[in-house]
Amino acid sequence: MELILPFLIGILFSASLYLILHRHFFKLILGLILFGLATNLFLFVIGRLTRGGSAIIGQDERVATEPFADPVPQALLLTAIVIGFGIQAFAIVLIKRVYQSFGTTDLDDMNTTDQIEEKH
Amino acid sequence: MNHLLIMLPLLIPLFGAILSLFSWRYVRAQQVIGILAQACMLIASFLLLFDVNDNGIRTTQVGSWPAPFGISLVADLFSSMMVITSSIIGMAIYLFSIKGLDKARQTFGYYPVLLILQMGVSGACLTGDLFNLFVWFEVLLICCFVLIALGGTKPQLEGAIKYVTINFLASGFLLTGIGVVYGILGSLNLAELAVLVRTPVSHPALITMAGMFFLIAFGIKAAIFPLFFWLPASYHTPPIAISAFIAGMLTKVGMYALIRLFTLVFVTDQELTIPLFTVLAGFTMVIGVFGAASQNDFRKILSFHIVSQIGYMLMGLALFTPLAIAGSVYFIIHNILVKTNLFLISGVVAHNRGTFALKKLGGVYLQHPFLSVLFFISAFSLAGIPPFSGFWGKFMLAKAGFEIDSFVIVLVSLAVSLITIFSMTKIWNEVFWKNKPETDPLDDVVTAREKKDNRLLHLPVLFLVLFILFIGVYAEPVVSMAQLAAEQLLNSELYINAVLKK
Numbered sequence: 001m002e003l004i005l006p007f008l009i010g011i012l013f014s015a016s017l018y019l020i021l022h023r024h025f026f027k028l029i030l031g032l033i034l035f036g037l038a039t040n041l042f043l044f045v046i047g048r049l050t051r052g053g054s055a056i057i058g059q060d061e062r063v064a065t066e067p068f069a070d071p072v073p074q075a076l077l078l079t080a081i082v083i084g085f086g087i088q089a090f091a092i093v094l095i096k097r098v099y100q101s102f103g104t105t106d107l108d109d110m111n112t113t114d115q116i117e118e119k120h
Numbered sequence: 121m122n123h124l125l126i127m128l129p130l131l132i133p134l135f136g137a138i139l140s141l142f143s144w145r146y147v148r149a150q151q152v153i154g155i156l157a158q159a160c161m162l163i164a165s166f167l168l169l170f171d172v173n174d175n176g177i178r179t180t181q182v183g184s185w186p187a188p189f190g191i192s193l194v195a196d197l198f199s200s201m202m203v204i205t206s207s208i209i210g211m212a213i214y215l216f217s218i219k220g221l222d223k224a225r226q227t228f229g230y231y232p233v234l235l236i237l238q239m240g241v242s243g244a245c246l247t248g249d250l251f252n253l254f255v256w257f258e259v260l261l262i263c264c265f266v267l268i269a270l271g272g273t274k275p276q277l278e279g280a281i282k283y284v285t286i287n288f289l290a291s292g293f294l295l296t297g298i299g300v301v302y303g304i305l306g307s308l309n310l311a312e313l314a315v316l317v318r319t320p321v322s323h324p325a326l327i328t329m330a331g332m333f334f335l336i337a338f339g340i341k342a343a344i345f346p347l348f349f350w351l352p353a354s355y356h357t358p359p360i361a362i363s364a365f366i367a368g369m370l371t372k373v374g375m376y377a378l379i380r381l382f383t384l385v386f387v388t389d390q391e392l393t394i395p396l397f398t399v400l401a402g403f404t405m406v407i408g409v410f411g412a413a414s415q416n417d418f419r420k421i422l423s424f425h426i427v428s429q430i431g432y433m434l435m436g437l438a439l440f441t442p443l444a445i446a447g448s449v450y451f452i453i454h455n456i457l458v459k460t461n462l463f464l465i466s467g468v469v470a471h472n473r474g475t476f477a478l479k480k481l482g483g484v485y486l487q488h489p490f491l492s493v494l495f496f497i498s499a500f501s502l503a504g505i506p507p508f509s510g511f512w513g514k515f516m517l518a519k520a521g522f523e524i525d526s527f528v529i530v531l532v533s534l535a536v537s538l539i540t541i542f543s544m545t546k547i548w549n550e551v552f553w554k555n556k557p558e559t560d561p562l563d564d565v566v567t568a569r570e571k572k573d574n575r576l577l578h579l580p581v582l583f584l585v586l587f588i589l590f591i592g593v594y595a596e597p598v599v600s601m602a603q604l605a606a607e608q609l610l611n612s613e614l615y616i617n618a619v620l621k622k
Contacts, residue, residue, distance in 0.1 A: 020285070020289070028285065032285070032288055035288070035289065035292050036288075036292065038292075039292040039295045039296050039299075040295075042295075042296055042299050043295060043296075043298070043299040046299040046300065046302065046303035047299075047302065047303065048303075072302065072308070073299075073302065076251055076298070076299075076302075076308075079251070079255060080254075080295055083255070083258045083291075086262065087258070087261075087262060087265075087284075087288055087291075090262065090265055090266075090284070091284050091285075091288065094265075094269060094277070094280055094281060094284060095281065097269075097272060097277055098277045098278070098281055101272070101274055101277060102274070102277070102278075107281075110278045110281065110282075112274075112275065112278060113275055113278050113279050113282075113353045113354065113356070113357055114352070114353045116414060116415060116416060116417075116420075
């Protein structure tokens with residue numbers, strides 16, 4: 001299990017970057033979502049996996065019994081998931097608006113703000 | 121009382137935003153709340169600066185959890201200078217947006233979002249915790265997303281999509297870097313991290329790798345050389361009141377985070393980071409200024425100059441002497457004020473003429489001589505002509521470079537200054553000096569109401585120019601404060617002791 005997760009994270013990262021580099025809006029959204037998932041999973045795994053030991057201190061104990069899972073990465077992860085969810089929701093709405101007002105699904109059509117205005 | 125003083129730059133905009141949200145339907149009420157919040161913020165940040173200047177680094181622990189476990193808020197000189205500059209330009213932007221922003225945008229939550237953006241800026245500058253830094257960056261980024269897209273015109277949507285995508289990626293890299301740091305060192309408190317990296321660790325190379333994650337993440341946010349292409353594509357798209365704040369402040373917060381992290385935590389592998397920063401700084405300056413020279417739009421020239429000026433700030437970090445870091449600190453403060461002001465001036469011109477294209481502008485000097493003087497001061501500040509403020513920043517950086525024999529980067533920076541003058545002269549010639557292109561004479565009729573609006577629009581520009589003149593002509597207190605700030609940054613014992621030994 002612990003050997004699978006790093007590979008899974010790697011696959012997620014590469015797949016998301018591959019999708020982000022595509023020109024189609026829908027693939028961009030998918031890529032962003034996968035990228036968020038990959039970073040979250042990375043954050044989860046790097047805090048080291050401990051199965052079956054929660055960091056809850058018993059009623060008549062001073063410290064939690066070893067081995068317990070580190071609660072900090074979990075707390076970080078929770079925050080990161082919420083923030084990522086918010087931004088992804090915003091990105092999806094934004095892309096929908098862009099699609100409605102430009103009528104295109106091709107990112108290569110969106111190059112007007114980079115262009116130097118013509119001299120008259 | 122001291123704890124409250126550190127919290128105030130976060131609490132005032134938060135409560136201001138909440139009150140503004142309650143009075144959603146009443147724009148006038150939101151304006152009043154906004155101005156009051158800005159005034160309180162200005163006073164609070166001045167008090168914080170004086171307090172930090174007198175008593176050294178101030179800290180507070182949120183929720184009274186002791187330092188490595190709870191979330192620390194730390195106000196040293198650099199962060200309180202950032203907070204004060206943000207509140208100064210916040211005030212100017214608010215004064216400007218009352219007349220300079222259309223009613224539709226004002227009714228759609230502009231005021232609360234801008235206040236929360238300011239809270240994010242203060243939070244990112246005051247936090248002493250790595251993950252908290254990420255959270256504050258997200259706070260200010262999501263406000264930026266909303267502000268850039270607010271109004272939903274075509275260029276704005278196009279700019280927003282570029283901005284959102286690249287910043288989402290940057291946040292992902294930042295989070296990954298935080299994960300790596302926590303995985304190696306097992307802490308997120310910046311002071312504790314500073315202690316841990318200075319004790320022998322098992323994998324020094326991994327810390328450098330984590331540092332590179334941060335360099336890429338904040339490099340994107342600060343628009344450093346290979347990572348800046350989103351900036352000129354998006355910063356000029358929203359209305360000027362919005363882009364002035366974002367352009368003035370946001371990249372510098374990224375730069376602040378870079379300076380903070382690479383003086384406090386990632387100092388172990390300087391054989392790698394210092395040459396890397398030097399190369400990046402040089403390219404950022406040169407490419408930015410050449411990009412600006414090729415543009416024909418008031419705002420786009422200024423946008424490219426943001427990139428070029430970021431190079432100077434990075435140059436201070438690359439030289440890594442006390443004087444160089446002090447130069448960076450001073451340069452950041454100067455640049456926030458000047459850049460915001462130049463954007464506001466372009467906004468005043470466009471308010472009268474309805475365009476930003478240099479070809480269609482002209483003759484502003486005849487119509488608004490006072491505005492032209494204000495532009496002249498700001499532009500020469502940006503280029504670094506003595507006695508204006510940019511000169512002192514560049515002088516400190518150049519002197520620091522000569523002291524450690526880094527001639528190449530100093531020469532590059534001086535050459536870039538010359539090209540900056542070229543760009544500023546171009547704007548001066550095209551917008552202010554040359555004759556106005558043939559237009560309908562009816563456009564030139566100025567009603568009494570427009571005159572009054574114009575005076576209100578000049579007010580924030582004048583407000584900022586006073587500060588620019590102050591830190592330029594009366595530079596000594598600001599320069600010595602920047603030197604003290606650099607001392608605090610480089611002498612990390614001070615930071616560690618202030619946070620951990622309470």
